[in-house]
Every structure is written in structure tokens, then in C-alpha cells.
Amino acid sequence: MTTAHAAAVPVLAGRHPFRGLPVIETAGLRRDPRSPRPVFDQDVWDLTGLADAPVVMSRHRKILDFTAIASSRWRQVAREYLLARLAPLHPDVATLPWAFRVPLNPNSLWSELKHLALWFNYLTSVGVTSLSQVRQHHCDAYLATVSRTTADPNRPLSPSTTAARVRIPQFLALYTEILSDRYQPGFTPWAGRGADEVAGYVRSDENRVPPVPDALLRPLLANCLYLLETIGPPLAAEVAAARAADDREAASQRSLLVHQIDKVREAVDQRRGAGIPAPQAQSSTVAQRLKGGWDPDDPLLHMAWHPFVVETAGAMGHRRQLETLRPELERWVSQCGLQPPWCRDAARIPRHGDGELVPWALPMARHQLDATVYVVTSAAYFLTSALSGMRTSELAELTSGCRQQEQRPGGGTRYRLVSRRIKGEAFGGTEDAWVVIEDVHHAVTTAEALTSAPPGQRLFAKASNNSNRRYTALRSWVNGEHGQRLGLEPLPDGPVNPRALRRTLAMAIAQRPHGLMATKLHLKHVSVATTEGYAARPGGHQAAFAAEVAAEEEAEHLRLTVAAYEDYQRGILPSGQGARDLITAFKAADQALDRHEAGPVTVIDDRRVERVLKAKAKTLHIGVGNYCWFSDPSKALCLKLAGTPDADKPLMGMCDSARCPQATHHPQHRQVWADHAESTQAVFLGNPRLSKPERARAQTAFDRATRIVAEIDTAGHADEELAP
Template identity: 25%
Template sequence: MSIHAIDTARPAPVSDTPVLLGRPVRPEIAPETLSRFGDNRWDLTAGIFEDHSDSTSINFKRLPQPWRDAVKGYLWQLINEDHPRALPSARAGIRCSLRSVSFVKGPIERLIIWALGRGLESFAELDAARLNEYLAHLGDSGVSYGSRQHSVAEVRRLWAYRGLVPPRLAMPDAPPWDDAPARELLGARSDVQPHNRIPRIGDATLVPLFAWAIRFVEEISWDIRPNFGEFRRTIVGGREYRQAGRRLYEAERHQKLTQVLAQLRAAGLGLPGRVLTDGSREIRWAHLARLTGTLGATHAKYDRSVIEASGLQIDDNAYLTPGCAVTVDGIPWHPGSMKYDDALDYARLLHTACYIVIAYLSGMRPGEVLTLTAGCLHHDPERDLWTLTGTRWKGATGPHGGKAEEGATRENPWVVHPLVAQAVTVAEELGDGRLLFPKSIRPKENHPKTRREWVRPGQARTATQVAVDIASFAEWVNSFCRANGRPDTIPNDPDGRITPSRFRRTLAWHIVRRPRGLVAAAIQYGHINVHVTQGYAGNYTSGFPDDLAFEQWLERIDQATDLEAYLDTGGHLSGPAAGELEHRVRGTGKKFAGKILLTGRQARKLLQDPLLQVYPGRGLHCVFDRAKARCITATDDGPDLSGCQPDCSNIARTSPDVEQLHARLARLPDDTLAPPIRHQRTTAIRKSIQSIIEAHQEGTP
């Protein structure tokens, strides 16, 4: 099988040509396992270097011949070309990532099915009238606006390659739809809301979720880590024994067995056992062998006298010797010793808690967290700053102008909270390998299972797996709370399951809104707002400044909406900037009503709009006008709300602002015995506040 020659330095592919001929491939992938051009399913995962990535493939089986070979030729070129073609309205051609290429087939297949239904033999028949028919078909198909937009974009990409694709896919020379913007072709979209499409985690869910994650990292980990360490040693020790092919002679075996029996007795444990259906107990010989580094059959056959002489009873299960001593508000989180069979499950809970703390308090993208490696944590003792080094994937570009397959080391480290440093340390201990969050923290089996034909090459957990881990973590917490009558359960979030991407959005919201009453909000968010914004968000390649701008824009719109509702219900404004505040509030409603932002960069630009320069302060609203401001220097971008001057012309007040002044007035001491200077100052402040309150009340309807 072959297709026509294409305009690249490589010859046209034949059936046995590797699909990833012009792409770097993960070093552990054997070349003979790579997908070939003639296959009906192309596995692209071998060319994806993100350890946290899911498997990615393209299935051509549903495409009829001869269209199938033509589409294969087109996608093979997108994968392997060195000089991508520029799309209409694009400044330059950018090489598609492999994941992006996997999304191209769907829209092309949709167009082929439509064309076959109308008897078309090739895309050369797609004149302007036919394309308009297809556009109408998309509108009637019931697919989402995003899918229609994607279909339009892929038609245009295909047109850009019209001189290079197989003849069946070659489109006419006239640009599709005369290069009209997709929003004009598809109309205004109605399937999105004017807010970030990734919902933040609601406070009712976040507060207990984060509190329990911290509790696991700071407290419960002191029980889980030593027990899991013993669990790991028993597995690894048994495996090393078998790999080395060692045989313990009787004296050496008896000595080792005597040591293990003494350790069990010192821990208050009996012999590892199990309860049979008739209520009797038997020794778990295999587990005893794990502890001694020999074979269970050997102990059962030759060492019964030594075991009986120890006087140890048979336990109902196999228990680990470290035990559990940590309590939660006086209640043991785990009564008694931990079962060997449960150690891995508890370690996974702790591992999940580490992810929650790191992801939420750092603002890193899911892939950036999941691909952190051992040794990524650093401490600067002079500035007392903890930093993380790692790989960024989004926005990392290669010499070809497209996505850098192997990512890029982040130029500036992430500045993180000390809690993150503690979580990283715990995760390193649990992972015990290159990655902090590997596919599995369970050591290899004593008897390795037969390897499957295909295993995902990425060695980190995926975002999907982490979402399942978080659900399991919440389930355990809720079960513990119900059993002990605790109120701090983790309720389901109204916007669905907690996915890793939602932590970043939630952090941005809290930095901007600074809610009070959340877990250590005053310290943690203050630290993050300063250090993370400078160290992490300060670098625009991170994308976090855009997230912050998005939240700031939403906050300004929410404030204006609330103020407009206040005015519509007869609310009163006072102060020198009262008229300007009402003008900006009304103007914001008219200008931004129904405004939809799809990127943080748009929000960053719109934040500069003069209408949005309104800042709530303590007992006032600053209607910021640089020319009139009394609190700023020449280099300040906005007002200093901590340094408001009472006579500033930018001040306006609402009735809720005046209520804050009432509260402040009530807190002022009226101590006539105080030193004269202090008493005079307090009296002057009291009179000033009282005059502001009276002035507001005089104008109240």
C-alpha cells in the first residue's frame, strides 16, 4: 500500500513505514513495537513524553476505502512534516502535537460521511455552495458549538494542505467560506457561561478536603510511613532473596526465624494468621516467609518446633510491627496495629493527600505536579523560601515552532508554602523512585506476573487516576467521620467530582477573593499571594497570571453587579466620587453584560478598562482616578487601600460602607484618663467618622 509522493524530504510512506518516522520516541520503546502506516490503528503514545499522559491512538477502521488510505496519508504528513503549512489567519505554521493530530480525524471523518451521503467522490467538489450546505448540516447535527468550531478549523487546515494531500482530499483553490471568522459562520455561542469553564471547588467541599489532606501529611503520616516502610521491605526482601537464588541453611534460618518471633512479641503481636470458615486459625506461612526471607513451605515442614516453642498465639491476620499511635482529636485514626494487607491502601490515601496539598498550594498544572521528580525540593535559608524545580509542558516550544515533545525545564522554580515542602518530602518517601507520583507505589511482586503486550509507557499517574484517588480519599474520610460522629465530612461538590485541574482554578479564586474563615487563610493565602505571585505567577510562561486576571475580572464584574442591584433597590451613595461611581457601575452593566471571555489574556486586557477601576476598601469604595489619587506614587499601578486619605476625591460610600464605619466608631475607646495627645487624636477620629456618617445619612432617601 502506498500513497502519492508528498512534499517533504522523506519518501512517501508504504505499509511498513513507521507512523512516528519523523518524531522523537521514548527511549524505552522498542522500534519493532511502533505502529506502521498500514495498521488500522495507530498508537501514538510512544511519541508522547509526558509521564502523566493517557494513551493516545487513532482508529481508522470506521473509514471506508479508498478514503481511509487518503486520510492516513494526510495525518501521516501532519505527524512527520518538518515545515507545517500556515492556516488562514495564522501568522505561521505550527507543528501539531501528537495529541492534536489524534483530534483531527474526527472532523475529517464527519465531513467524509456527509460527502458520501451526497454522492461526492472527492473533496474537489466542495465548492462554496457545498461548503455552505455542510455548514448548515453542522448547525442541524446537534453537536456542540465547540465541535462545530473544530470542524470548521479542520476544513481550513485541510484546505491549506490542498496541494500536498492525496487527490481525493484536495479541495478547490478558493478559501473555504472566504476566510470569514468562525463566530460569523456559526453565530454567537450559547453553550458557555461568562466564567471559567473549569469550575472551582466549592468552599463546603474544599475546606474539609484540604483540612484532612493537611492532617494526613502532618499527623497521620507518622503512622502510615513506618508501616508502609515495613510493607515495602517485606516485599522487596522476598524478591531479592528469590532473584539471588539463596538458600538459608538450618542454623541461619532458625536464627532469622527466632529474631522475627522476638520482634513480633516485642510489638505485642502473635503469629501472622487467618481465620478459617469454621472459626479456627492457621498460620499464614507465606507472610512469615516474607519476614524471614525464606519459603513458607520450609517453615511449615521443618520449623514448627521452633514456632511452637515461642509460645506466640496465632493472630486473626498478618499485622505490621510499627503499630498506630496517632489520634485525631483524641480518637485513634486507626485502632491497634495495621494489617499487612491494608498498608498499601493507607499509603495511597497519604499519597493522595500529598497531591492535594501540592496541587492546591502551588498553583501548578496537573501535569507539572505529576511529573515532579525526587530531588525537586530546595530551600533558600537566607530568604527562608522553599522552591520546586520541574518540567513545564504547556507553552514549551521546540525548534520546529510546535510543542516541545520532551517539555522544557522551567527557568524559574515554583515558590511554595512550607506545607508543600512537607508534602513533597512525604511523597518522595512513598514513591521511592524517580517520580513523586508514579503509576503505583506498590513494590514489584515477589513473583512477577507475565507482562502484558502493551503497557502505557508513561510512568506517572494520570489526571484521571488522581481524580479517582481523591474520590477514594473523601470516601475514607467520610466513613471515619460517620463511625466516630464527626461533623467534618467531605460533601460532594455541586459541580461534580474533584479533578486535578480544579485546584489551580480554586487557588486563583482564593488569591483574588481572599475569603476569611478558610483553613489558615490569613497565613497561607497571604503567603501564596505574595510569594507565589512573585515566584510562580510572575512568570507569564506559567499561565497563572492569566488565571489570576480572569478571577480579578470576574470579581470586578460581580462587584459592579452587586452595586447596580444596590442602586436599583434605592441604595444611596455619598462622598466626592459618588456620581462617578454610579456612572461606572451603570456603564459596566451596559458594556460587559453577556460578555464571554475564553482566555485569561482577554481578562488581563479588559482589567485596564476605566469603568472597572473601582476598589472596595474599609468603609469606602475607591473610584480610582490617578490624577486625583492621594495614596500613590508615580510607579504605582493602582490605589494603596491601606493608605487612603480622608480628603481624597476618589472616595465614595454605600450604606454597607457606612455600617463598617459605625462598627469602627463603636470600637474606638472613649478614655478621658488617657494621655492628652492620645485622647485628642481619638476624639478627632471620632468626629471625622461621625461627620462622614451624618453626611451620608443626610442624603439617604
């Protein structure tokens, strides 16, 4: 419902249908028994106890502060409207003729309240004290005010944002009967016009999310793979040691006993004798010591004394014990120096790119270790997003223990990630599973090891689970001294988030077989996993993603068909056995277009060309070195060779485009065949020990490739006749 309707209704003075009602229970939602129980009449609704709230519903969206509305009278109206939206089955709401019948998602309450505050506070600022005083000129003035940014009044907001601000004044008219203050009977803001029309917002089914540029995607995936496969295992071992130290410190409740002094002294002497540096304290510890009166020139100022005592004696180390052992400690620091305690003696690993063996990490402080963990878990986050197509909400719902692994009867392993569908589902979502490739399964395994999350705890749901923040941290680490020491390729700045990565994956699968997303990541593997997940759960996570892939594939096939048609118009003709039929189809398109007058602008002409060629584009299947125009299964050579004449799509893996009557070659395929001819000549024909049968087969392949290259080169002349 986009247009508000309000009939003349009697004013029912003193009617307050929601007074005293608990908000969460009235909305039919579940509440944690130990949480706050907000009541309708309160000026702040604390919804932090919503039991089924998804992770993407952050804490600040669960606190509804109605005091943001200046007028106490309109705070009451705002509460009435929002609870009516939450509880459409409430007896007083269900009888309203124009009310929404689907409950408002609680995650949207915060935004709705923000727009209510904009409307009501504007009315207050212009001297309106009751909704009954509102007239259309107030609405028009409000539109002029809220359709521009606060920082720059000359800069308009996007139409979609403005439309959201227009809906609230209109929607209030739908609930006139139960509001304590209401518009004049029969009045509706912008009557007869929907919010989209008022704001000039034109909805489109086109996916406008820009994909991640290839120049960013390739190094991102390559670096993420390296971090997870090479850095992940030793980092997980170091993290386990750090957490064990945390547990020891938590258990060290007593002070160091007198008889343990000698034990600590012995440990100091042993380490000094072995040349092991003393542990270096963090900068925060040093700052605290200086504030507490330590001498800035004290040789022990930068030594981590307390963690050392916990490690050696399992007790708390106080300043008085440090002074007792000061001579031994100063000799240790003087002879062996100081060094951060973590990642000492790191194992050597092959550096990314050149394979030179280098330590996987240099000694680091605890906060640096935690930062490295965040970087590598961010790599797991982006790799999972990029190779599965999961949305932000679905990634946030992944928990420790979400991995499933199944051995297939015919051999091989199928990997799944159990998550929850949030978008388009009832509040709380629905459990579902993604079929993923092994790289994604391994990424989540590494994230579990690094976070040490107990079963059921979210893996990517911390306060820092912001994709921009994650990418900034990952990029800074990779481009900084740590990543460059490991030979990682610098990452450019750019938009990297699950929406963009999902669009990129959909487009990459749709436009296959144009290469790899990154080293070792074949798109066909991702495509197979996604397709299987869709087939196993037609209404699940991957059904929507499969639909996006199909839409991108249809758009890509239409683009390629139009491009081939434009080449034909410029005299660049296709070659191959199917060229004559394709040219005939293009001539028919010429005739269809000639029957219509030219459009007033080029864009209209482009759309007309696409409409004419749409049917032909539906028959297109993309091969590595050819196009297959699969319009007649009986002519398909691949189906004849496979003995499956009734198949509804070609078998591109068996394609022999040099002989198939439905295959064509185009200029963009030339390099594929030229490379094939060159490699065949170098690897096979250039091998003197090749057997005669193998040489004959290689010669046939070489001759076919060179012939196709020659045909592509000569097909660009419009005056040449195609060979029959």
C-alpha cells in the same frame, strides 16, 4: 485558518510522497532508540517511543489504529493528511498554498484520527466510495448526524464539539495536491463558512470554568493540610518499613533451611509470650489457599505465614515448613489472635477538630496501607493545585527532586517547584519553575516520601493520576470510617480538578481581602509568591496565571463598582471622606446613560452600565473595611504618611479610611467596623490594668469604629445630606 480553500489543481496520479518514510523522524521528533519505529504505510502507528511526550499524552493516544476507518482507500488518505500536518516542512507539504505552517501537536493525533474515522465511515455508510463523489448535501447530512449524541439522537452535542467534527472534512481540502483521493476540483465542504459558523459555535474570551464552591473548598483544604502535616510523617515511616519488607522478600530466593526451623520456632514462642497477635493474611491470599485445597476450618487459614518467615529468617516459607511448625503456630493464633501486620501500635495524635488523642491509624493490611498512601498523595496533589494554580499538565510533570529552596539575603525562605510548561509550547514542553508557599513545598516533600520515587521520577504521573478518581478516593476515605475516626470534616460531592482550582485561586486572590481560603492559609502569602514568580520569569508558568488573576480582579472591581452604583440608585449612599466624589461620579454616569435610549433587553442595559463605569472601576482598590478610589495620588493619605507621593497605587496596609479623601465605606463594611469596635471595647477598654496612654489610643480607635458604623447606618437615607 478556519475556512477551507481549494483551488482547481491537476490530479497527479500515482504520487505517494510519504511512502516508506518513518513517521517520527519525518515529523522531526525524537524517538527512543529501543522503541518501535512506525512507518507511514503501516495501518497502526505505534508512537510509544516519542522521547519528549508529556505525561498528559497517555499511552492510548500514542497508538493510532487506522483500521478504525472501514475503507482501506481512506486509511491511506488519513495517513497522508496526518503526516502532512505533522511535517509541514516536508518538501511536498511546504509548497501547498493553504497548508498549515505549524506542526500538529502529536497529542492531538488521536482526536484527529477519530474525527477522520467519523467522516470517512459516514461516507461509506451512505454509499460514497470516493471523495470526488462528495457534494454539499452529503456534508449537510453528515452534520445532522454527528451534531447529536449517539445514545440520545434528540440530544444535541455542544457547538464546540460539533465544530471539531466539521473541521476535518474542510481541512482535507487544504491538502488536495498530496492526497491519493480528493474532492472534485473547486469543491470545499461548506465553502465560504468556517467550522465555527457551521456549528453555531461562538467563541468567547470569558473563562467559563466554574470555581470550586467554598463549602467544598474549605473542608478540602483543611483536611488535606491535616493529612499532610499530621498523618503524613507516621505514614511515611510505615511505608518505609513496608518497602524494606518488600526488598527482603525480593532477596529471599532460597527456601527455609532445616537449621533455621528452630529460629522460626523461637520467634513464634517469643511473640506468643509477649502477647503479639499473629500476622493476618490478605483476603486474596485466603482465596488462593482455599482454591488450592485448604480446609475452610483450618485455624492457620488466615495467618500470613510467608511474610513472617521472610521477616524472621530471610527465606521463603513453604507449606511443608508450616506443617512442621503447626502446633506452635496454632497455639500462637489461639492465644493471641490475628491482626493485620501494618500500623500496629500507631502513635497517638490530636484528632482534627477537638484535639483528642487517638491512634493515627488502626492495624491494616498492605492493600489498605497502599490505599492510604494514595489518599495522602492525592491530598498533596490537590493542595499543590489549589495553592499554586498549576495546570494538570504541569502537576503531572513534577518529579522527585523538583523542590528548590533558597535562603533570601534579607531573611526568609523562597520555595520553588521545577516543572515543565506544556500548554502553548513546542512538543515536549519547556522547563520552568513555580514560586510557591511553604505549605505547597511541604506537600510535595510528603509526596516524595510516600512514593519513594527516585530522583527524576514523576510524582503524580501514574495511571491513577486522574483528578476525578483521586477526589473520589479522597472523599470516600475522609467520609468513611478512617476519616471520621480522625474527626475530618465530610467532603461533599462536586467538581474538583486543577482547572477549577486554578480558577478558584485566581478569583480568590482577585477578590481579596475577603477572608481566608482555609485555616492558616492567608491569600496574601499565595499572592506574594505568585507575583514574585511572575516577576522573576515574565514568560513562565506564573505569567499566564498572573494574567488570569488580573482579569478576575478587573472583573471583580467592575462588579463591585456596579453594585455600589446600584445601591446609590436605590438610595443606599456611601459614607466616608470620598463619598461626595463617588456620588458625583455616579451622577455623571446617570447623565451618560440618560443620553442613550433604553436597550430592548435588560442584559444590554447591564452591559451599558458596565461600559460607563469601567473607568471608575479601574481606580478601585479593595481594603478590609473600605473601598479606595485611587484617582489622584496627591490626595492619597497613605502616600503622604509614607512619603511616597509619586507611587502609582495606594498602600492599603497604611490606609486610614476615616480620614482619607478617596476612601468610602459601604454596607458590606459595617460588620468589619462593628466587630473592631466590639473587640476593642472588650479586650482593651475592659482591661482595668491598661495604662493611660494605651487606654487613650484604644478609646480613639473605638470612637472611630463606632462613628464609621453610625455613618454607614445613616448613609442609607437618600434625603440626608452628607457632612462636608
